[in-house]
Amino acid sequence: MANPIRVIGVGPGNPDYTAPLAVDLIRSSDVLVGGERLLAHYAGLGKECFPLHNNLREMIEFIEERRQDSVVAVLASGDPGFYGILGYLKKHFPEEELKVVPGLSSIQLACAKLCMSWHDAAFYSVHGRDMEGLADLVRANSKVVVLTDPNKTPGLIARELVAKGISNMKVYVCENLSYEDERIDEYEIETVPDNAGNSGCVLVITGSGK
Ligand SMILES: C[S@@+](CC[C@H](N)C(=O)[O-])C[C@H]1O[C@@H](n2cnc3c(N)ncnc32)[C@H](O)[C@@H]1O
Numbered sequence: 001m002a003n004p005i006r007v008i009g010v011g012p013g014n015p016d017y018t019a020p021l022a023v024d025l026i027r028s029s030d031v032l033v034g035g036e037r038l039l040a041h042y043a044g045l046g047k048e049c050f051p052l053h054n055n056l057r058e059m060i061e062f063i064e065e066r067r068q069d070s071v072v073a074v075l076a077s078g079d080p081g082f083y084g085i086l087g088y089l090k091k092h093f094p095e096e097e098l099k100v101v102p103g104l105s106s107i108q109l110a111c112a113k114l115c116m117s118w119h120d121a122a123f124y125s126v127h128g129r130d131m132e133g134l135a136d137l138v139r140a141n142s143k144v145v146v147l148t149d150p151n152k153t154p155g156l157i158a159r160e161l162v163a164k165g166i167s168n169m170k171v172y173v174c175e176n177l178s179y180e181d182e183r184i185d186e187y188e189i190e191t192v193p194d195n196a197g198n199s200g201c202v203l204v205i206t207g208s209g210k
Pocket of ligand 1: 012013076077078079080081082083084085105106127146147148149150175176177178179199202
């Protein structure tokens with residue numbers, strides 16, 4: 001019988017935020033699948049690696065083949081279940097064959113850095129998606145946390161929201177979380193600059209303060 005597939009959340013980037021259980025499971029796997037940035041942390045283990053970029057279909061074929069006689073771990077940034085790889089894997093493998101280990105999400109670290117609770121927040125991602133519905137979500141919630149991507153930057157998102165009549169809100173741009181160049185900036189929604197958080201970040205939009 002084929003081995004279960006380990007789906008391991010490794011946190012927002014810096015390995016210091018990866019749980020010891022996740023590290024143990026990575027070490028005891030034979031094959032690692034994940035983005036280059038995540039695989040780089042485990043290059044020293046000398047495992048066979050499958051670097052993930054826009055090759056999801058090939059990833060499925062690779063896992064299917066390798067899991068017949070090896071233990072495969074798919075490394076996911078943050079938590080695999082929060083706008084992560086888990087949804088895609090579930091389309092191809094039955095739940096019983098996926099062993100999920102949670103990781104610290106970028107949104108958790110962003111809110112912790114802002115000293116902000118997030119049980120009352122709404123969530124949205126423009127990572128590889130459009131912004132349909134975001135303005136309505138911001139109108140309906142006093143705290144909205146958004147994952148961005150290099151094409152939908154904080155400046156672009158803020159301008160779009162202002163053009164739809166949204167005002168009087170603070171925007172926190174949280175980038176490179178957990179890394180040495182981590183940066184968190186606060187703006188009024190009308191003043192978010194074009195170059196803020198351009199490589200992908202966590203954006204917190206709030207009308208009620210922290
Ligand atoms: C595909 S989503 C994955 C989210 C992940 N599952 C999580 O729980 O954080 C990728 C997006 O997460 C955010 N992200 C991931 N790591 C980050 C970090 N270290 N700093 C800031 N944002 C990050 C960015 O918005 C990025 O475009």
